[in-house]
Amino acid sequence: MADEVESDDEFDVIVPSLIKQFQNILRRYPDNGQILKEIIQNAEDAGATVVKFLYDDCCHLVDGDDTGGFSHPGLKEFQGPSLFAYNNAAFTKEDWKGIRMIDDSIKEDDALKVGRFGLGFKSVFHITDLPCVISGQYMAMIDPYREYFKPKAAERWGLTDIAAFHQQYKPFLGVFDCSAETFQGNPYNGTLFRFPLRNAGHVQHRHAQPISSNVYDRDSIEELFEAFQEEALLVLLFLRSVEKIEMYRRDHKETKLLFAVEISNIEDVKNKRQQFNSKLPDHLGSLRDSNKELIPLRETYPIILKAENHQNKQKNEQTYLVTTFCSGTIKSQEFVKKTDYVKNIPLVGIAMPLMLNNPQEGVLVSDSDHKTNDENLTASEDSPNCPDPVERFHSQATSHCALPHENAPSVEKKTSGHVFCSLPLPLADSRGTGLPVHVNGFFELTPERSDLQWPTTDDKHTQDKSKAWNQHLLVDVLPCAYKELLFQATKGQGIPVSPGQVISCFPDKAKVDEKWKKIMLSVYVQLFQCNMFYTKAYDGKWTSLDDAVIVNFPDNPALCEAVYEIMLLTEHCPLKLPPFVLDGIQDFHPKKDRLKFVSKEVNYKLVKDCLASHDGYCKFPPNQKFELLRYLLDKLPVAELNGLNLLPLADRTFTTFSSKSSSESVYIAANDMMHLFAGLEKRFLYASDEVIKEKLIQSVKQGEL
Template structure:
């Protein structure tokens, strides 16, 4: 039997090239070098564009003579470990795979250096390594060299080492206190023969890379690093002159904060938070930004459970293999607050080219694509339920659905406790729901965690310095600003989230009862009665309107002192007290008594509130009606007058005259139907005011005022009749309205018969001459207005004849100078007894008649005839 060794062979340059295809050029090169420095626990990082040309005689290999020109140099202040040297020599391998304290994959990411060079140089402590992937070095060195630098080597390769000058100076014993990665830029002469990347790299490309790094990343790149605290970018010009391109430094961080920054995973849940101020100097312009940084990791058990719930099996071993653990960190700018819209970015310690729209940056151990430029495709999970693809997608889901919301809710609590933001809402995600992104439901998940822990992170409306849990507040939305201001002023705890958060809250079953609604406002208002009473009238109107108009019911306003009262402070609506709705006229007329319960003035209510009250079905809430008029009269002075008297006087009666001047116009505005109903109820009340300031019963009547020929009231005539007990309507009372209301209540003063019916016989004897004359003139005027008059009823006729208004001729005996003269004269008196009618001059004497007879003088045509 014969055999020979027959194995696969690999072209190193092609492998490197395939790696480069997954690691894009650009500032990512700087990130890879920086990440490796941080993993090595370096505290400083310097990037140099070295434009000098160094001697090329004493070099490690003649093939390197073309690599002594311009180079990109990266320096840190720590050493390569033995494992690190092994890692960079193994393609597609990393010494950090099992080390969860290091996120970089040293040995793979470092291959990004080949974007700019064919021969990367590494100098650390006393060791020099130079790779030769094209295998062009002399025999024994093909593929690269690693050398411990003793005095002999430093002399032999003096020119080679001179390229590291102004980077790290060796100590007295020849060791280099740190690590230098020198990447000679691929020249135009080298590019055609390179099978890694046949493209020359000009110094301008590195300058562009520096500019991009400074503009986009320098101020933020150290946020989630554990150790690096200072970064410098500079240029060394051909003449050796150094020019600082930009610097960034973490400032004012004490030992305790530095320790928390070096956040390390344990098996249990853990979190650390600190402030981090990064000062950046670019071209002499210094800016500083302070961040609130939070690191959090869930316990191993919780992490395993979360993933198991997603994938359906215990994936702990697979997670460990891929260095996936639930470390999430967030960094929010707090001083100064960004003026422009902040567009958060994803980090895996260092920034990724993935923006989230978050108001913060986020670090997590994410499952990325091979080029580290994107997250794993959310849709590509593979057919096998236990496939690695499905696990990695599920891991990313776990980060954004569980671990990030947990970190974020802790951050909110810290921000509130430290009062680091003027508006905590600015720290919430505002990303719209997007199922194509892992973080598309971040608002939903964050709200769920905040609510689950009942965190007091919600600013109250009107006082953003006070934060409460949602269980202590009502959630406002589109209500008017003036309403929310008033409710806050009277002590109702309100939270008014942004619209997109409100939509999420209102869709949750456990939050629907917390959404501000009139039906949910009554209880908190009942605990703030004194504040309501102290509020302005306008504010009370605003609250009342909201409570009763939105649902169109009064139930929400029960027991709250919000209803305007006609007199005095506002009253609380209840189901036991009586409430009577009055317009302005009704309130003016009947507001002097509370017999009808609380009088609610409609004119002081807004129209929509008035509508709700007037249409209310509450049995104790009624519109003012005829029964209320009756009740008022019964409870007022009118109900106290003796019902057996047709007319009442005195101070109490006199005081009601003015009120009746308002009452009757009010009655006049009512409909005929209401007036008819009212008439049945109030005819027995003394509602007719007279000129004598007395009151007569409505069903007993009163005379319309007598109007003279000039249209003015005949005061003397009415006074004369009044002396006989005849009553005339007070001038303030509207006769027409009263007559329309009760026709017999207003009597005509042109009817002698009716006038005489109301004469008090006992007052006739007391009638003086002047009033009698006025009565006679009035009667004569009535008689002349018509040629026919109905006969007087018997009683009226008797009263009429008793009036001292008739011309009676009486004999007169006059003694003048001893002579007697007999003649007659006419006087006015009653026409009682037997009458003899005569028409002679007064010069003629008349005899004295016996038996009470008298002569009735017909001489004057203006006289009254019986």
């Protein structure tokens, strides 16, 4: 017998049940602190400036209460502990529509909305089976099981209508200015969500097909709060509206403020953001209409973020310098003009951490010795640990302790860059991007919004538009913003930024995550174009690599310092750079062969000429002079050192190299014979260094001295 089939009228696409759709959504969103971020996202999109969370540990159903105070008797089971979320922006008509949309969003094509995928709010179903919201003149509940508002899955009441159900709104009373008057015709000024925590009874009641079997209690909410607090100083960094976030706990006795984070220089930040935002619509319009290169839209400002844990009184503060940047290039215009990219704009942000009032800023500290050169040289000779003067001279002369310099990276360099799509994305690992700055952009994200969409080997023969967009932001737009940030940092922007902090923001190839290394070439090429490098020459200035002499002795800081100082005295423009920046120059500078270096291999004659033209080096510490001598003897015949005050004597002083006709002869004696010439140390060579001694002996034999 033939199989029975449906009639043509019955044949249709099979759509998953509402419960199944919610389950699919929850699979995209982790059950962790990301939930709170999604709630903040909705407040940000609504233009709210304040967000508050409250864990309510109370049960609001008194024994003996009947169910007459509810619109449905089954709602009685949701009067237990809950999580509240408040923001100070009221729902609009579109918001009331959007909250009811499943797997879709009213914000999908709005590029300036954080929640462009529109699904984030649904992550609250990890916590609850019955979210409730009060805003303006209405209260609404969403019931995905269609159990309490049959046949509908949601219900909305006017606040005066719900007044008849006094038990139903009882948990709201006393929470963020919600009172009995709210249900007597006074619109609620803001938006207040309540998420009754799912308990074991709820799961058992819906055991056949629960949206989620997660059970939430006080410990679970505290874990959410703690996870949020760990990165609280980052959350506000790139948002356009939200300025302050607070966390509370309520029990039967009182409501306590647990934690708060805010922008402490909010007026300055507001002004800068408004200046940028006021110009953005016209700039975006020009991107779509213009056929020529546009000047990018950009703004740079400091932002001070302050967090306080009100339980242990611990306070934390971090200052960042932030650049917001919207591209105007022809390539950006081409992307924007494509209808597929209507929801995307070439807008990025970069933030560098600033360490203010740090006396060690920009200083490299030796692990083995914190004394200055002067302290070492004046150590008491009577000290029981002090060696023989000649041995002490040798020790000082050959020590390679790290010396402070203006381009030394910051001592407290701890930032491991985070990725933002207005809000910080979850860290894949503790290392983040490995960049020394935080980056923000209107990136295309994975469905669960945990990472950027990255190209794979399977994409070689396809044109994935989302991944192409991300590559444009990363390789073309972000490096320009990077340059703008550091360039403005060199200008100060009303806040002190040391050279060490600027150089710390150059990417370090050894630390950057493999996926992010693809932007390093573009970033370095941009940075090489500007005066990003500080020198003490000419009373201190920022210079370019093309106009500088790079002093590079990575294994000999004392020699590096000596060469740097003598070049300053002779009106050159020397630079000392950390190894990772030197590596960046070697790897990415398009014309590195034209740059001028002084190193162990090159330009030693330039060093000799500088010494010959200025006697300021005569006052250098002995260890630096000794290293200069080693360096020059390694490359030049001794005869070319005539006139240089670099000949070390046994009395810990130096004299001038002179021709063999000089009447002031200097003698060479074995170290174990020096005691025979007490008081005559000034006439004898400091001869503990065998290499130097042998070179000088050979020079004498050859008639050079």
